[in-house]
Amino acid sequence: MSAKADSPNRARGYKRRRDSASPTYFDQLNKDSGLSTSQTGNGQQKPEDKRNDAGPFDAWDSRDDDETYTPYVPLSKRRANLLSSFHQKSTVKSVKTKTAEEEEAEKEEQKKAEEEAEEVRREKARNERTLLQEAQEVKKRQAEQAALKSERDIEAEQEAEILAQLERQQRKLASDAELALGVSYTESLQTTWKPPHYIRSRTEAENAEIREKNHILVEGDAIPPPILHFEDMKIPAPILKYLKMKGIIDPTPIQIQGIPTAFAGRDMIGIAFTGSGKTLAFTLPAIMTALEMEARLPFQKGEGPVALMLCPSRELARQTYEGCVAICDALKEKGEYPEIRPMLCMGGVNLSEMGDPLNKGVHLAIATPGRLMDLLEKRKLNLENCKYLCFDEADRMIDMGFEEDVRTIMSFFKHQRQTLLFSATMPRKIQDFAQSSLINPILVNVGRAGAANLDVIQEVEYVKQEAKMVYLLECLQKTPPPVIIFSDNKNEVDDIQEYLLLKGVEAVAIHGSKTQEERDYAIKSFKSGKKDVMVASGVGSKGLDFNEVQHVIIYTMPKEIEDYVHQIGRTGRSGKTGIATTFVNSGVQEQTLLDLKYLLMEAKQRIPEFLNAVEDPMAKYQDQGGVGKACPICGGLGHSVTNCPKLAETQRRQVAGHSREGAGGY
Numbered sequence: 282m283s284a285k286a287d288s289p290n291r292a293r294g295y296k297r298r299r300d301s302a303s304p305t306y307f308d309q310l311n312k313d314s315g316l317s318t319s320q321t322g323n324g325q326q327k328p329e330d331k332r333n334d335a336g337p338f339d340a341w342d343s344r345d346d347d348e349t350y351t352p353y354v355p356l357s358k359r360r361a362n363l364l365s366s367f368h369q370k371s372t373v374k375s376v377k378t379k380t381a382e383e384e385e386a387e388k389e390e391q392k393k394a395e396e397e398a399e400e401v402r403r404e405k406a407r408n409e410r411t412l413l414q415e416a417q418e419v420k421k422r423q424a425e426q427a428a429l430k431s432e433r434d435i436e437a438e439q440e441a442e443i444l445a446q447l448e449r450q451q452r453k454l455a456s457d458a459e460l461a462l463g464v465s466y467t468e469s470l471q472t473t474w475k476p477p478h479y480i481r482s483r484t485e486a487e488n489a490e491i492r493e494k495n496h497i498l499v500e501g502d503a504i505p506p507p508i509l510h511f512e513d514m515k516i517p518a519p520i521l522k523y524l525k526m527k528g529i530i531d532p533t534p535i536q537i538q539g540i541p542t543a544f545a546g547r548d549m550i551g552i553a554f555t556g557s558g559k560t561l562a563f564t565l566p567a568i569m570t571a572l573e574m575e576a577r578l579p580f581q582k583g584e585g586p587v588a589l590m591l592c593p594s595r596e597l598a599r600q601t602y603e604g605c606v607a608i609c610d611a612l613k614e615k616g617e618y619p620e621i622r623p624m625l626c627m628g629g630v631n632l633s634e635m636g637d638p639l640n641k642g643v644h645l646a647i648a649t650p651g652r653l654m655d656l657l658e659k660r661k662l663n664l665e666n667c668k669y670l671c672f673d674e675a676d677r678m679i680d681m682g683f684e685e686d687v688r689t690i691m692s693f694f695k696h697q698r699q700t701l702l703f704s705a706t707m708p709r710k711i712q713d714f715a716q717s718s719l720i721n722p723i724l725v726n727v728g729r730a731g732a733a734n735l736d737v738i739q740e741v742e743y744v745k746q747e748a749k750m751v752y753l754l755e756c757l758q759k760t761p762p763p764v765i766i767f768s769d770n771k772n773e774v775d776d777i778q779e780y781l782l783l784k785g786v787e788a789v790a791i792h793g794s795k796t797q798e799e800r801d802y803a804i805k806s807f808k809s810g811k812k813d814v815m816v817a818s819g820v821g822s823k824g825l826d827f828n829e830v831q832h833v834i835i836y837t838m839p840k841e842i843e844d845y846v847h848q849i850g851r852t853g854r855s856g857k858t859g860i861a862t863t864f865v866n867s868g869v870q871e872q873t874l875l876d877l878k879y880l881l882m883e884a885k886q887r888i889p890e891f892l893n894a895v896e897d898p899m900a901k902y903q904d905q906g907g908v909g910k911a912c913p914i915c916g917g918l919g920h921s922v923t924n925c926p927k928l929a930e931t932q933r934r935q936v937a938g939h940s941r942e943g944a945g946g947y
């Protein structure tokens with residue numbers, strides 16, 4: 282280290298020594314030995330003393346005349362004295378130190394003992410406090426649980442009251458004449474169909490095992506056995522061939538149990554997730570019923586239908602009709618089976634188009650309620666020989682808005698019929714209502730009613746209202762076409778289509794206010810792959826089966842969670858995987874967001890942070906089994922009946938005297 286660099290440090294050290302108030306060890310030593318502070322122990326002068334240098338011997342000389350004169354003591358002796366005094370002092374000091382150490386140790390021990398005693402005291406107090414606290418906490422918990430229970434009880438009472446009130450408003454699903462005459466059937470319709478012997482001889486335990494393996498839940502008496510192969514269902518060979526050609530080799534779970542149940546003539550409620558093959562589960566039995574009737578006595582002009590299938594939208598009616606036509610065509614191909622004539626009865630299809638079946642006799646009618654009522658009232662069609670009545674998307678069909686239409690249609694039946702209801706969503710209230718109207722019904726349930734299809738990857742994104750349109754374009758890049766975009770608002774559907782067209786995207790649009798030609802064109806061009814994107818309102822959401830839709834974008838979250846389940850269900854069909862992206866923002870009601878959150882949880886999907894942040898009144902019931910109980914009105918998992926958005930909406934519509942969207946489309 283250089284002198285320059287070293288000097289400040291040395292200066293600081295130096296200054297400290299000079300200014301120091303406490304004497305150094307050497308100062309003390311010199312004082313004790315009687316030496317001058319300017320002299321070091323070895324007799325050498327400190328450097329600073331040289332500044333007032335009078336010479337060391339001068340000082341000693343001047344003391345000779347002094348009264349205080351003491352004789353000169355030689356240095357060696359002084360050193361010896363000094364050492365001995367130092368020794369004495371240090372001995373005294375060490376004695377003193379020893380005592381102090383002992384004292385210190387004693388003190389330490391005493392302190393320790395005191396501390397231990399204090400700790401014992403504290404521990405005791407702590408124990409006493411914990412017990413007390415525990416007792417208080419238990420009491421508090423009990424009080425909270427009691428409060429929660431009574432809150433739950435109150436809610437349950439309110440729920441029961443609301444449901445009872447709704448039940449009072451609903452009459453049995455039967456014709457007015459039947460109700461007025463008190464006609465009630467007690468026996469299911471008999472059919473000639475029987476499963477093969479080897480299936481009939483299965484034990485109930487074996488049947489239960491097959492159901493369990495296929496996640497089929499059943500309720501009811503004398504349930505027909507599940508059948509794992511179409512061949513064993515005794516389906517005519519041309520139909521089997523056609524199904525194979527379509528890639529339909531083995532029945533899906535709803536078909537495994539649903540088809541034998543329907544073939545056996547039993548009333549049933551069939552619930553299974555979107556895209557799981559419910560349509561075939563009710564069209565095949567309808568065709569078989571018609572075949573049997575036709576074989577017995579051929580149908581003539583003005584007769585029929587023997588089977589009626591009701592759909593909530595024209596698009597769905599057309600799709601079901603086309604499916605029936607394809608099977609019936611396959612059946613008659615080789616001339617081994619009689620001709621079965623399906624007929625499409627819906628608004629927008631004129632009588633001349635329906636011509637052939639009307640002239641020859643109708644076996645199957647696939648209809649929307651409004652048009653069917655019209656034809657029945659005009660006596661173009663009658664239900665005198667109708668034995669088979671099926672409601673597709675049944676919860677919508679007998680939902681409050683449509684119930685009266687259904688009752689009117691029922692009044693045209695002259696005899697007992699087999700009634701079937703199918704849907705992916707069927708809230709408990711509708712199941713109960715349907716069960717009370719059916720004859721010895723069987724409930725066939727694959728998964729929870731209203732649960733989302735697990736083949737759909739659900740992504741929920743927070744997108745501000747003003748950013749939606751631009752983000753939509755980005756979102757379209759997630760997958761190749763075809764893509765469906767849903768919005769419940771007709772104007773918004775038009776706006777989205779216009780925007781996409783401007784951006785060069787091949788898009789069509791469909792909603793209830795479009796003309797029938799526009800609706801048909803949209804469906805046809807999207808189905809055939811001519812158009813990449815279809816923008817749709819609710820009318821496009823239920824039951825429609827498009828080829829391999831890759832991605833569903835829910836531009837505006839519907840208020841009712843059932844609608845969401847149907848909308849995302851346009852993808853991930855027939856075992857394929859699809860993606861559903863849903864835009865939500867502050868405009869979506871909290872109950873709907875909570876329903877969505879629980880639905881995602883049930884399907885083990887990622888829950889975005891903003892959904893977790895929504896205040897959740899149901900969370901308090903989590904340890905009481907409250908979660909998982911679906912609202913009996915709408916099937917939502919995130920709210921109770923007392924704040925069901927669907928009930929509120931229905932009541933609002935009832936007060937306003939409006940029917941649901943889609944009614945106009947009949």
Ligand SMILES: Nc1ncnc2c1ncn2[C@@H]1O[C@H](COP(=O)(O)OP(=O)(O)OP(=O)(O)O)[C@@H](O)[C@H]1O
Pocket residue numbers: 528529530531532533536553554555556557558559560561704705823824825826850854855
């Ligand atoms: N057993 C089967 N094997 C393979 N594919 C099938 C089978 N049954 C039906 N499908 C096909 O699965 C697709 C979906 O069937 P379908 O439209 O009947 O579903 P869904 O359950 O009625 O759906 P949604 O609830 O949406 O109305 C159709 O394309 C149909 O041809």
